[in-house]
Amino acid sequence: MATPPVPELLRAHLNQLALEDQRLDGRARFEGRNVVVETGVLPRAEGSARVTMGDTIVLAGVKFQIMTPYPDRPTSGGFMTSAEVRPVSGVHWEAGPPSPEAIELGRVVDRGIRESGCIDMEDLCILPGEKAWQVILDVFAISDDGNLFDAFATAAMAALRTSIIPGERFDVGEDRPLPVSKTPMMCSYHRVGGRYVYDAVRREEIGGGERIHITLGDDNHVHSLQKGLKGAFTAAEFNEIMEHARTRCAELRDLINN
């Protein structure tokens, strides 16, 4: 990722703002940007969503393929997440094979969904040992103004919850909705100006420190955690953001389930 010519100036500015408990765009520490979720936006996908958070815009598309179940789980289908952050989405994203950042994005989003158990893998079985559905989730960035993690995770759940298993096209029964029993949601926090803020914009990411991603399922069960970048945090700091995540994840869940 590209760094600005004088990152120290940005860092100093963010530190100054933090002293006055301010942020670049006037938000409060734990205030998120407005989230807009639209579903059914990709006609070639079996489930899709577009999420807009300020100037961050992402798409999620769900496709289905028929796979041979793994020998140790002959009655299970599969789930795979692929995050594509193409250079279209920002000057700092470069062409070429997926960067470590893009791979981390895809894997953290994947874990939150997979570990929540919201997709019943047994339900994806078509013929034990021979045929099962593989759910492929592609998250795709259009415009990266920070916090792609939460944008991807939100779009992913909205797309999955509106997916139709294309039984007829593959000649294995009727089309039916993909059963998704829970709605795990992610909240991400960045250290900016010495303290943690929620839903950082790109400039806060550049001038900030480490970040923490929390995925909570229904009933606030924890399904994935990830700490990224250089930096250390205290237990008290973690408790504070976890408390906020519980409230915010519930709000986001309501937005998806409306």
Added chain:
Amino acid sequence: MGGYGDVQMIDENGKRADGRTAEEIRPVEINAGIIPVADGSAEVIWGGNHVIAAVYGPMEAHPRKIQKQDRAVLDVRYNMAPFSTTDRIRPGFNRRSREISKVTAEAFDSVVMTELYPRSKIRIEIEVITAEAGTRCAGITAASVALADAGIPMTDLVISVASGKINGVVVCDLNKEEDNYGEADLPMGVCANSGDLVFLQMDGDLSPEEFQIAWDYNMGAIAPVHELMIDALKRSNGGAE
């Protein structure tokens, strides 16, 4: 059923399956400035195609060995999103997208005033979100608008459109179903004002007469699309400039 010869793609009144006449293009919608973080951007919704384009730069070209001492280099990427087609596309470049990227870059090299920005680079990113035949033309058209939206000096806007042949009849701007039975494809990139060509490909089989009709159909589609481009740019600038 489903054989090659028994499909009626054009009825006795000269109307195509989707109601268009032979020379008619699909409905086109163009919007500029759709990617907030880009220096310039545009989307083209052309029939069932949805293509977005972003422009970044001019910026320092690195690594240094790609720099040109007397002009900017155009770094163009055309890519299809994994969910853009019925069968998922595995991410990553392939030979088709590399070729389209190359000829697209060469098309824009002919109109972008690269000599104004020595040793720099202008990135043009074309992403196909939904594909329904004719994505390279929609991509070039979208990139033209994105370049103008970024304020990159150009001698002309490029509009790209293709004509082809189904069951021996030449038609303009084939859709997906027609393309499945297509016998020829002639995509062209034409400068709106000068009428010069900066992009040209063709495959299939066209007689000299058919070739002329396809050529004329393409030329006839340039002006209406050009108007939509101008309108999109005016809207994104709030009617000013």
